[in-house]
Amino acid sequence: MAVTIKDVAKLANVSTSTVSRVISNNSKISSDTKARVFEAIKTLGYHPNEIARSLANNSANVLGLILPNNENDLFNNPFFILLMKGISVYAQKKGYNIMYSFSKDENEEIDIIKKYTYGKAVDGIILLRSNQNDKCIKYLKEIDYPFVVVGRPENPENILWVDNDNYNAMFNVVSGLIYNEKKQIAFIGASTDMNMSKDRLAGYKKALENHGIPFDERLTAEGNEFSEQNGYELMQKILKYKKPDAVTATDDLLALGAIKALKEIYSVNDISIVGFNNIPQAEYKYSRLSSVDINSEELGKSAAKLLINKLLRGNEILVNHLIIETRFVDRENFIT
Amino acid sequence: MAVTIKDVAKLANVSTSTVSRVISNNSKISSDTKARVFEAIKTLGYHPNEIARSLANNSANVLGLILPNNENDLFNNPFFILLMKGISVYAQKKGYNIMYSFSKDENEEIDIIKKYTYGKAVDGIILLRSNQNDKCIKYLKEIDYPFVVVGRPENPENILWVDNDNYNAMFNVVSGLIYNEKKQIAFIGASTDMNMSKDRLAGYKKALENHGIPFDERLTAEGNEFSEQNGYELMQKILKYKKPDAVTATDDLLALGAIKALKEIYSVNDISIVGFNNIPQAEYKYSRLSSVDINSEELGKSAAKLLINKLLRGNEILVNHLIIETRFVDRENFIT
DNA sequence: CTGAAAGCGCTTACAG
DNA sequence: CTGAAAGCGCTTACAG
Numbered sequence: 001m002a003v004t005i006k007d008v009a010k011l012a013n014v015s016t017s018t019v020s021r022v023i024s025n026n027s028k029i030s031s032d033t034k035a036r037v038f039e040a041i042k043t044l045g046y047h048p049n050e051i052a053r054s055l056a057n058n059s060a061n062v063l064g065l066i067l068p069n070n071e072n073d074l075f076n077n078p079f080f081i082l083l084m085k086g087i088s089v090y091a092q093k094k095g096y097n098i099m100y101s102f103s104k105d106e107n108e109e110i111d112i113i114k115k116y117t118y119g120k121a122v123d124g125i126i127l128l129r130s131n132q133n134d135k136c137i138k139y140l141k142e143i144d145y146p147f148v149v150v151g152r153p154e155n156p157e158n159i160l161w162v163d164n165d166n167y168n169a170m171f172n173v174v175s176g177l178i179y180n181e182k183k184q185i186a187f188i189g190a191s192t193d194m195n196m197s198k199d200r201l202a203g204y205k206k207a208l209e210n211h212g213i214p215f216d217e218r219l220t221a222e223g224n225e226f227s228e229q230n231g232y233e234l235m236q237k238i239l240k241y242k243k244p245d246a247v248t249a250t251d252d253l254l255a256l257g258a259i260k261a262l263k264e265i266y267s268v269n270d271i272s273i274v275g276f277n278n279i280p281q282a283e284y285k286y287s288r289l290s291s292v293d294i295n296s297e298e299l300g301k302s303a304a305k306l307l308i309n310k311l312l313r314g315n316e317i318l319v320n321h322l323i324i325e326t327r328f329v330d331r332e333n334f335i336t
Numbered sequence: 337m338a339v340t341i342k343d344v345a346k347l348a349n350v351s352t353s354t355v356s357r358v359i360s361n362n363s364k365i366s367s368d369t370k371a372r373v374f375e376a377i378k379t380l381g382y383h384p385n386e387i388a389r390s391l392a393n394n395s396a397n398v399l400g401l402i403l404p405n406n407e408n409d410l411f412n413n414p415f416f417i418l419l420m421k422g423i424s425v426y427a428q429k430k431g432y433n434i435m436y437s438f439s440k441d442e443n444e445e446i447d448i449i450k451k452y453t454y455g456k457a458v459d460g461i462i463l464l465r466s467n468q469n470d471k472c473i474k475y476l477k478e479i480d481y482p483f484v485v486v487g488r489p490e491n492p493e494n495i496l497w498v499d500n501d502n503y504n505a506m507f508n509v510v511s512g513l514i515y516n517e518k519k520q521i522a523f524i525g526a527s528t529d530m531n532m533s534k535d536r537l538a539g540y541k542k543a544l545e546n547h548g549i550p551f552d553e554r555l556t557a558e559g560n561e562f563s564e565q566n567g568y569e570l571m572q573k574i575l576k577y578k579k580p581d582a583v584t585a586t587d588d589l590l591a592l593g594a595i596k597a598l599k600e601i602y603s604v605n606d607i608s609i610v611g612f613n614n615i616p617q618a619e620y621k622y623s624r625l626s627s628v629d630i631n632s633e634e635l636g637k638s639a640a641k642l643l644i645n646k647l648l649r650g651n652e653i654l655v656n657h658l659i660i661e662t663r664f665v666d667r668e669n670f671i672t
Numbered sequence: 673c674t675g676a677a678a679g680c681g682c683t684t685a686c687a688g
Numbered sequence: 689c690t691g692a693a694a695g696c697g698c699t700t701a702c703a704g
Contacts, residue, residue: 005698014675016675016697016699018673020700021673024699033673049456049698050457051390051455051456051457051698052697055391055698056697056698056699057680074417075417081410084436085438092437099398099435100436102421102424119385119386119387120386338681340682350690350691351691354690357683357690366690369689369690384681384682387681388682389681392683393682
């Protein structure tokens with residue numbers, strides 16, 4: 001029904017091999033035949049069947065995206081859709097399509113990965129988060145399927161990954177606060193099983209240490225999810241101990257919850273608050289919520305780049321991870 | 337390298353035809369052979385190659401998603417990611433994978449559709465928005481490729497689509513406001529070339545008419561994009577004429593901009609404000625911003641359902657569109 | 673530079 | 689109920 005390579009071959013009076021070579025443009029073909037083939041292609045309106053190509057080439061030219069199941073901020077945070085955009089735009093340019101899947105828990109994630117990899121529906125996988133003891137990473141390493149992780153994995157050896165420099169980003173935030181005479185700087189985190197959380201906490205501690213401020217565990221609190229409710233509760237816990245003069249949170253939703261808790265007791269005008277991700281809500285509830293923009297779109301682009309690079313060059317890849325710049329969005333002019 | 341149907345056939349001592357039949361489970365096979373085949377499958381760890389199946393079946397089992405290029409709220413509004421979730425979860429259950437693409441303008445959208453359809457990479461297309469004079473719809477109708485539109489298209493004949501009842505949703509909002517003694521109800525809209533906008537405006541007018549309130553065009557303003565800035569400017573325009581006692585906006589971002597403009601002049605405590613989409617920011621800036629939740633996830637699910645139904649049953653489909661319920665989120669208790 | 677042939681890994685009409 | 693064979697639409701090693 002649809003026009004195939006045979007029709008083109010017949011019309012151009014060549015073999016299908018020749019047509020194929022003209023299409024893939026990787027063999028010497030006389031300019032004469034080439035012209036004839038192109039003309040036939042044009043008059044017939046021929047377009048190669050991608051599926052047949054995939055089968056013959058043993059490569060789908062598709063990357064598979066696993067959306068994490070447990071992300072409270074999946075729908076409140078432009079992070080993921082920006083990631084997806086960065087991935088898609090780059091992949092498209094390189095001739096890859098993107099498949100994605102939502103899953104409701106880790107087991108379903110594995111199931112989807114299996115579906116993708118068993119059936120060879122995708123050439124490689126992009127994981128959008130890495131957890132401690134990440135089962136998906138473990139599985140993908142086991143079956144030795146190409147994949148890349150957004151977020152530095154626990155054991156980054158021989159794994160492709162992209163991430164921000166979370167340690168330094170938080171280090172800089174806290175250093176800035178200290179520079180502005182803040183002494184009682186609270187830290188609110190979540191998902192302690194993510195490297196991101198650990199790195200940010202480490203950066204926080206290091207900045208204190210560098211300025212001779214003793215680390216006070218009671219000024220820190222960590223919960224399990226990136227939600228406003230969680231931030232609210234964690235802040236309340238800290239407030240039972242004392243009032244901080246600045247609050248850093250590893251996510252804007254946490255920061256917004258913290259602000260809510262603070263406001264119930266204090267005027268927050270003298271408390272600096274800094275979150276991460278620069279979500280749209282950060283501008284609203286409390287106009288002075290500064291935030292670290294993690295450049296999600298670039299993270300996505302870089303993830304796609306690393307993975308495609310690997311698919312094209314196999315094991316002679318030069319670089320196996322990329323660190324993406326963050327950008328401090330200062331809504332308080334607190335660094336003067 | 338990978339284990340194929342041949343290996344299974346050999347081990348089970350049957351033909352590949354038989355293995356294939358066992359897998360697809362649509363022919364009578366003696367339970368004896370079936371058992372032998374399953375055992376071979378298990379011991380070999382066999383998984384059918386999806387690409388080969390696709391080629392033989394002439395169907396990719398993939399749906400293609402075209403993300404609209406001109407959406408200001410693509411990244412500020414959970415609408416799209418919720419749509420994508422609804423689509424993915426349903427499609428997965430039915431054995432379809434999802435491909436998506438971002439594009440930077442309408443021409444690129446067409447290019448992507450061409451890429452998807454020419455190469456048979458997808459069995460059907462899901463458009464996430466419909467515009468007046470929509471080129472994508474026009475093109476897909478021309479080439480007669482299966483597709484479904486989220487948002488009622490201009491000429492819905494012979495097109496699959498899902499949408500909310502925008503007319504009634506706005507009708508109900510305005511009726512509620514009138515019931516609460518509001519008389520000067522402003523209307524702020526954007527993207528007048530979308531049916532959604534027209535329907536909401538029509539619902540607004542009808543509610544006024546039903547209650548004997550004359551339609552005053554100077555209380556309405558329409559711009560071109562769903563952005564806060566746009567809402568701000570449109571509200572200012574209306575305010576030059578008079579102060580309304582209620583404002584309806586076709587999008588929460590517009591509503592937030594309107595609130596900003598209002599606040600510059602008035603205390604807004606006596607002005608009811610209602611937007612659409614129930615974005616997370618709606619809760620923040622102005623805690624009394626009520627909003628109509630359009631149930632994006634269900635929209636996505638239904639879109640996938642219609643399209644897959646069409647792919648499976650061809651032209652004997654029973655229903656070619658679905659209307660998804662909206663839900664009024666009343667943050668002001670204005671309907672008592 | 674070009675073609676005939678085999679192959680990618682499945683499915684299915686046909687025959688038995 | 690089962691198998692041999694042709695076919696889905698490409699690619700590519702081999703031979704010339």
